[in-house]
Amino acid sequence: GAVVSQHPSRVICKSGTSVKIECRSLDFQATTMFWYRQFPKQSLMLMATSNEGSKATYEQGVEKDKFLINHASLTLSTLTVTSAHPEDSSFYICSAWGQGGHGGNTIYFGEGSWLTVV
């Protein structure tokens, strides 16, 4: 099946700095990628929809100036957490639609990135 790779898997940064997380579709093109955030013991919450060649669509309550999304190619979307604060510490995970095993499309998740802001 399709593979979505995310990097880094873990990152620790100082409060006030910025962190970039990459999401790549390795063997397929993804015009749309989704970014989720998951706090400990909670569900996955959609942050934004990343669209290749155009602006991302943010969910209500997600600051677009804080969570910068760039989808410059059909295989790469990046999420940059700017001026990170401890409350931004979370598990960030991306996903994209790819060809499924039975001919239909299936959504594939990246490995996820643990962000700790100290």
Place this chain on the structure above:
Amino acid sequence: GENVEQHPSTLSVQEGDSAVIKCTYSDSASNYFPWYKQELGKRPQLIIDIRSNVGEKKDQRIAVTLNKTAKHFSLHITETQPEDSAVYFCAELYGGSQGNLIFGKGTKLSVKP
């Protein structure tokens, strides 16, 4: 907005027993409902999914049922094993065939040997 309610939040069963997790969705136009298993610190793993043109789907010990009229779907795990212990999420596809998933709050399943 769209919402998926999932119950129970925690479920403890004895090894060999069955486990059932239920979800209710709000958008009658939704037509794709996947179930994910997530182990701590890892990405969600698709374990089974169902589309609105069928009412039930089975894959070995796992089955999913869908009631479109009532707008609810359920995950059934039979002959549970300790390795089934994880958090399970139901989801609803929103926004068309290439849309995003809306997740339930999750069910922590514990299977006791």
